Amino acid sequence: MTNPLSSVIPSYTWNRPLGLGWDKPYTVRYASNIDDGPWHGMPLGGFGAGCIGRSSRGDFNLWHIDGGEHTFKNIAACQFSVFESSGSSSQAYALSTAAPEDGSLSAWRWYPASEAGEQGSREKGGNVHTGTYHALYPRSWFVYENVLQAQLTCEQFSPIWANNYKETSYPVAVFLWNAHNRTNAPITLSIMLTWQNMVGWFTNALKSPKVKIRDDGSPVYEYQLRLGESQGNYNQLVENQEYIGCFLSQVTENQPVQEGDGSWCIATLKHPQVEVFYHTRWNPAGRGEELWQSFARDGSLPNYVDETSATDNTQVGAAIAIRFTLQPGESLEIPFALAWDCPVTEFAAGINYYRRYTDFFNRSGKNAWAIASTALTEYQNWRSQIQTWQQPILEREDLPAWLKMALFNELYDLTSGGTLWSAASELDPIGQFAVLECLDYRWYESLDVRLYGSFALLMLFPELEKSVIRAFARAIPQSDDNQRIIGYYYTIGADTTTAPRKIAGATPHDLGAPNEHVWEQTNYTCYQDCNLWKDLGSDFVLQVYRDFLLTGADDVQFLADCWDAIVQTLDYLKTFDKDGDGIPENSGAPDQTFDDWRLQGVSAYCGGLWIAALEAAIAISDILLMNRRGAENTEELGRQKSTYQTWLQQSRLIYEAKLWNGKYYRLDSESGSDVVMADQLCGQFYARLLGLPDIVESDRALSALQTVYDACFLKFQNGQFGAANGVLPDGSPENPKATHPLEVWTGINFGIAAFLVQMGMKDEALRLTQAVVKQIYDNGLQFRTPEAITASGTFRASTYLRAMAIWAIYLVY
CATH class of the missing domain: 1.50.10.10 (Glycosyltransferase)
Known part of the structure; x- marks a missing residue:
């Protein structure tokens, strides 16, 4: 961690100033078609494992956790935040430029958005540039500028590379933070990852949904997400000699795992130069003070542990934070891992398939900690594999830069296209x-x-x-005579x-x-x-x-x-x-x-x-x-x-x-x-x-x-x-x-x-x-x-x- 890997961003990314909107984005031709608006970023997650998306505002807003189903919503409690202190001044931000619209987390301070104009300028009354989002699938970067004194970058990726039929299926995302002190005085930083326990949400509450013909002639069926149904969900602190995190799961009564059941995990590395803080049960629907009060004061959390499961109409969140001090000229690289384990995809009622990644982890739905730990062990190798795959294409001088960018970024659909990848069988050895x-x-x-x-x-x-x-x-050869x-x-x-x-x-x-x-x-x-x-x-x-x-x-x-x-x-x-x-x-x-x-x-x-x-x-x-x-x-x-x-x-x-x-x-x-x-x-x-x-x-x-x-x-x-x-x-x-x-x-x-x-x-x-x-x-x-x-x-x-x-x-x- 004290000798960080180079975090050079390729020059072939799609990029956009953080939080900068669009004057005239394309809109749908037919009202019945889906139009989420332009705030889409590169998806994270393996093929067929479910995926999430984080936009150039910094919000996590795409949730393709249920196979074949689309949910687009900013879940604000799922977020990174940063605290910075230098000398007598300090500041803290949740790193999204989109504050919740429902009034929740009102105690938090949200990162300022860029405004149209020249990058790099932040003069009073002038244009504002607060950073840049870059994407070159399966890697993307948030570069934070002109707000913090430290130079801060977050690289995101999942282990996807050509001809890889194992890790490419994993439900995991790595967030590799690179912090550098370019000033002549010490800087203390704390990076916090918060996550809401969403176990049980991503399945259709209607087990036999009605199919009807939409105005454009296409068949559609009803879908009722179990958004917010968190009864029985609990969070616990998990750690071993190398890693520490929060495991988010649900109380079960020894029943078979159903679609939507499973676990999530947020985790990071332990290191002697770094302090780790945590909170296993806070209220994502409230003002968020139980986290923000201490985090905004000195970058800490109260190290509160409570595994009590949620009652009806109650939400529970977890948080981990890492605090460290950088001397002038010093850098530090810090990985966080986010993993989810929802092993079952259900089609019609009772028709269940296990996902491909369960060939490498078991089918209990309790593997989010194991998957996150694997990511923290392997992330450097994974990133190297991605670079090795992409480099020959990126180095081709006969390909224009915009084509290299689009070649890789158009692959996003293999992750977020409602993708299915089933577990192996005798008939289908790789699913x-x-x-x-x-x-x-x-x-x-x-x-x-x-x-x-x-x-x-x-x-x-x-x-x-x-x-x-x-x-x-x-x-x-098959037939179906139904009219x-x-x-x-x-x-x-x-x-x-x-x-x-x-x-x-x-x-x-x-x-x-x-x-x-x-x-x-x-x-x-x-x-x-x-x-x-x-x-x-x-x-x-x-x-x-x-x-x-x-x-x-x-x-x-x-x-x-x-x-x-x-x-x-x-x-x-x-x-x-x-x-x-x-x-x-x-x-x-x-x-x-x-x-x-x-x-x-x-x-x-x-x-x-x-x-x-x-x-x-x-x-x-x-x-x-x-x-x-x-x-x-x-x-x-x-x-x-x-x-x-x-x-x-x-x-x-x-x-x-x-x-x-x-x-x-x-x-x-x-x-x-x-x-x-x-x-x-x-x-x-x-x-x-x-x-x-x-x-x-x-x-x-x-x-x-x-x-x-x-x-x-x-x-x-x-x-x-x-x-x-x-x-x-x-x-x-x-x-x-x-x-x-x-x-x-x-x-x-x-x-x-x-x-x-x-x-x-x-x-x-x-x-x-x-x-x-x-x-x-x-x-x-x-x-x-x-x-x-x-x-x-x-x-x-x-x-x-x-x-x-x-x-x-x-x-x-």
């Missing part, structure tokens, strides 16, 4: 994994979306990626339309939702009839072959495991080829990822994916034939390959004849639209990515891509926002009232940028990507990247999976 499509469309791993958004998972955690694809392979209302027709005022939930052979859209049985009950969304979609089957085949190729091209068993599902879904998709010309047609209802956009006949988007999928299936069959895997009957494999070759030959001719207009590929063959679809050649991008034959001639692909760049990006709002999904060649809308065509989809843009790089248009790719990144990170959308933004400053569908497609740019760069 099952899933990330929500987004917070508004709350179902897992939407296949059309992850065609783009799964590149990050594939490149960094390939075994998790394969586990998701295996789940889809298992689901394709459901299709929400799209509800939104356009049409007659009620119903459809079966899942037809055997159809590739499901998603792996289910948190209120049912994820991985087992698929196709949760009912906005459209996903059994009719013309891209999902192709998406599945392409992702299977992609995951095989880009993870070493040696896991033939993975291909064999997926082969029957490939055959079934291609056969199913071919049934939509109504005229027998080899290529399925779109039906006129929105039946693909742009699910508000009607395509009719052969379409550039779905047709191109179909051709690429046939090429991938042929390549897979060759590998299986060569390795004698995946089919007892090699003659059957050969017949299937021959069938796909016939379909492919037919499809290529039809695609060109019906869609090429001499400059770009038409939206479809029957609508008569002249719209330039931005993502018209996604199939060509995938074919080239996977080393398959081009689905169109290279010069035509280049012409189409240049047309997209010119019409959808440069001529759409002068290239400020990114590429719109579909506009006329002059950049104007075909229908000014259309939804999807005039939106800029963040993930689609990153996919198009990867295609631009692939086709040798690197400068154009960077300009397009930078425009989108700038909109996200300059306008309060950080760490909640939406699916769509509009030129009027609105967004739709925050915390969206598809945006991790930015890693596709890095893959091909």
